[in-house]
Amino acid sequence: MTQQEHREAIVVGAGPVGMVAALALRHEGMKATILEAEEEGRFRPGSRAIYIHKATLKLIEEVSPGLGFKLAENGVIWPVKRTTYRGKDVYVRHYPAPTPGEIPAFTSLAQVEIEKYMYQACLDAGVEFVWDTQVTDVQTTKEHVRLKTASGTDWIAPYVIGADGSRSAVRKGVGIELEGPRANDTFLVVDIKEDAANPMPLERTFHYEHPAMDGRNVLLVPFKGGWRVDLQLLEGDDPKEFGSEEGLKAWLRKVMNPKYAERVTWVSTYQFYQVVAESFTDESRRVLLVGEAAHLFAPFGARGLNSGVPDAIISVRGVAKAMKAANEADRRKAVELAAEERLMASRYNRDAAGTALEHIQGNSPYMNLKRELAASLTPLIPKLGRWLDEGPYGPKQGHPMVSTKY
Structure with a gap:
């Protein structure tokens, strides 16, 4: 029974x-x-x-x-979030304690x-x-x-x-x-253990077309005890190559202090549903x-x-x-x-x-032109820098007909 x-x-x-x-x-x-x-x-x-x-x-x-x-x-x-475009700051915000x-x-x-x-x-x-x-x-x-x-x-x-x-x-x-649908873009996410004796400044940084990464987008996010690094791969990139031990060390040294290339604790390759x-x-x-x-x-x-x-x-x-x-x-x-x-x-x-995914993909000539123009005009029109900063995250507000934000 x-x-x-x-x-x-x-x-x-x-x-x-x-x-x-x-x-x-x-x-x-x-x-x-x-x-x-x-x-x-x-x-x-x-x-x-x-x-x-x-x-x-x-x-x-x-x-x-x-x-x-x-x-x-x-x-x-983190007290600071920063967004760069091809290596130049386009948006920096400092948060109060x-x-x-x-x-x-x-x-x-x-x-x-x-x-x-x-x-x-x-x-x-x-x-x-x-x-x-x-x-x-x-x-x-x-x-x-x-x-x-x-x-x-x-x-x-x-x-x-x-x-x-x-x-x-x-x-x-x-x-x-x-x-x-399922997105075609491939991303690499890497966890890195912080150097407690000599840590990096607490900043969330998004790099549009990182100059050391041949135009790939890179996101660095601190969390308690470590860092999350997201790398957006380009069409034709081999995820296994970028995610291998040698591949990781090669590109991480270009986007962070080289010591962090030896402090990787987890790596995953994924496409989004x-x-x-x-x-x-x-x-x-x-x-x-x-x-x-x-x-x-x-x-x-x-x-x-x-x-x-x-x-x-x-x-x-x-x-x-x-x-x-x-x-x-x-x-x-x-x-x-x-x-x-x-x-x-x-x-x-x-x-x-x-x-948000469309904003950062890099395969739309129209969106690429919008981002490039926004980056060039940010010194004159600061709100364009904020648009670039918020783009990878999508609208902040929740649906108007639901009782909770998300």
């Missing part, structure tokens, strides 16, 4: 978005169980999501008081550190973690969701939040497809998709984690309303409204990230 486990609400996936969903459930007074396919203490390589916006920190603080401030305090906040007792404009720390603080907050809140539990199938009815797992146990709950990433078993189990789920909920309105289970964006503007957090919180608010609904129609409507809001926001974010 199949073993059955019944829970009030289940989150699938113990990444940062899944843990925020669990914290939001606890904030709403519900019990929360997280099922994670990997083992406890799993190795999580690379810095991955490193940038948390102020709006996201505030949302996290709402569902887990103290956690937003803890993330801010344990990350870094954060006001004590207030959520800062952002914080930057590796995702493994973000997860560490979230995990402890979950334990403190009484979230149940079930590790090494791979979901293999999802069955929904009008009353509940049944999650079949590789271990043979069925997990049953009235509502399930699918936060299990780009290969989401929950999304596939309820038959929801991803829609959208620009996809959004066709729906964020199933036909029974018992499952909600959040984070990368629901969408994959180019990372410009840091729209991945920063959209996953409001996905999780808005979805849980929908579940909370559904649980209190007086009838089936109102129950379904509560879930639908939450799912529709985040679907609308995700489509907006996909378009915004696509605009």
Whole structure:
């Protein structure tokens, strides 16, 4: 006989978005169980999501008081951001020091550190973690969701939040497809350990057509304890060559102090998906998709984690309303409204990230001319420098019809 486990609400996936969903459930007074396919203490390589916006920190603080401030305090906040064009500054902005007792404009720390603080907050809140539990199938009815797992146990709950990433078993189990293109551009992302004894100045710097890199774009972003370096490869470049040990050392010495070429801790080559789920909920309105289970964006503007957090919180608010609904129609409507809001926001974010990608690609003669003209006129029209600075990140404002920024 199949073993059955019944829970009030289940989150699938113990990444940062899944843990925020669990914290939001606890904030709403519900019990929360997280099922994670990997083992406890799993190795999580690379810095991955490193940038948390102020709006996201505030949302996290709402569902887990103290956690937003803890993330801010344990990350870094760079005081300067700089944008150059062919080696010349076109925009430099200096930020004032954060006001004590207030959520800062952002914080930057590796995702493994973000997860560490979230995990402890979950334990403190009484979230149940079930590790090494791979979901293999999802069955929904009008009353509940049944999650079949590789271990043979069925997990049953009235509502399930699918936060299990780009290969989401929950999304596939309820038959929801991803829609959208994949970018052709190839990028190399490199993590570098900071030299604590003699660190570089804390500056986020974007180089349009770095003069030492034969016109390739380069982004340098500091995070707690290290640096993220993104290199945009050109058509015809061999990613394996640029990502090899010798290749890395050769080009890193051209864009940073040469000592950092010996301090590489992680390297990854990737192309970006620009996809959004066709729906964020199933036909029974018992499952909600959040984070990368629901969408994959180019990372410009840091729209991945920063959209996953409001996905999780808005979805849980929908579940909370559904649980209190007086009838089936109102129950379904509560879930639908939450799912529709985040679907609308995700489509907006996909378009915004696509605009940013178009801005920096370098394969549009029209855009290349606009950038070159803007760079040449910046000394006379400073706002053009700001346009160049903001271009790689897409529009800052969120969709006007959603309740959260991202």
